[in-house]
Amino acid sequence: MSQPREDCKLILALDVPTREEAFAMLERCGSELRWVKVGLQLFVKYGPDFVKEIADKGYAVFLDLKLHDIPNTVASAVRSLKGLPIGMLTLHSMGGQEMMTRAAEAAAEINPELTLLGVTVLTSMNRTNLATIGFDDDPEAMVLRLARLTAESGLGGLVCSPLELPLVRKELGPKLAIITPGVRPEGASADDQKRTLTPAGAREKGSSFIVVGRPILKAEDPSQAIRRILAELR
Numbered sequence: 580m581s582q583p584r585e586d587c588k589l590i591l592a593l594d595v596p597t598r599e600e601a602f603a604m605l606e607r608c609g610s611e612l613r614w615v616k617v618g619l620q621l622f623v624k625y626g627p628d629f630v631k632e633i634a635d636k637g638y639a640v641f642l643d644l645k646l647h648d649i650p651n652t653v654a655s656a657v658r659s660l661k662g663l664p665i666g667m668l669t670l671h672s673m674g675g676q677e678m679m680t681r682a683a684e685a686a687a688e689i690n691p692e693l694t695l696l697g698v699t700v701l702t703s704m705n706r707t708n709l710a711t712i713g714f715d716d717d718p719e720a721m722v723l724r725l726a727r728l729t730a731e732s733g734l735g736g737l738v739c740s741p742l743e744l745p746l747v748r749k750e751l752g753p754k755l756a757i758i759t760p761g762v763r764p765e766g767a768s769a770d771d772q773k774r775t776l777t778p779a780g781a782r783e784k785g786s787s788f789i790v791v792g793r794p795i796l797k798a799e800d801p802s803q804a805i806r807r808i809l810a811e812l813r
């Protein structure tokens with residue numbers, strides 16, 4: 580059974596090539612936006628200082644590094660983020676329980692307010708793509724398995740497509756933060772996303788936050804695109 584959430588929120592995926600474009604985009608996004616996701620594209624180029632600049636502008640920052648390595652390396656990378664004003668951070672759940680547990684311990688050490696999120700199965704993957712990398716399984720079954728492992732490893736939340744929300748919520752309950760990319764307003768291009776749903780659909784099925792990039796970044800009027808999405812979330 581899905582659990583409607585009244586408080587589903589929007590995160591903008593700030594996937595643009597330069598800091599100038601990033602700040603110009605934020606100017607065009609209006610005042611209702613609170614959460615901004617900084618991904619590898621900008622972090623690799625500008626590093627922690629860029630994250631601080633975004634936070635200084637009053638945004639809450641979701642740092643999307645999708646860490647995936649041996650436990651010691653991931654835990655050490657998390658420790659290296661000490662002092663950075665971030666509210667959420669991603670790692671790949673496929674790194675396994677020890678990696679996630681060690682990362683969660685490191686996160687608790689450096690910032691008890693930081694929510695670590697396990698990315699289960701990328702929303703750009705479907706059953707066919709999964710088969711090509713050796714997983715003969717439905718995305719739903721894999722997401723559920725990895726979601727359980729993520730929760731057992733002590734992480735505060737996970738990332739999956741909105742399509743898996745009913746399954747994951749039923750199993751893991753209403754408390755866990757579930758962040759869903761793969762969100763497309765009605766009629767928008769799916770781009771490279773394979774497992775998608777509308778903002779209203781994601782909210783109804785129990786998403787805590789939706790992540791949206793291109794439908795806002797490519798809109799003629801990003802602030803209007805944001806207002807429309809927020810209206811669907813209310």
Ligand SMILES: O=C(O)c1cc(=O)[nH]c(=O)n1[C@@H]1O[C@H](COP(=O)(O)O)[C@@H](O)[C@H]1O
Nearest residue numbers: 592643700701702738760761790791792793
């Ligand atoms: O961890 C993520 O944020 C993430 C996980 C996932 O499974 N799928 C996914 O699309 N994302 C991110 O969410 C954003 C989606 O962007 P758009 O497809 O442009 O809306 C991108 O920044 C992706 O890196």
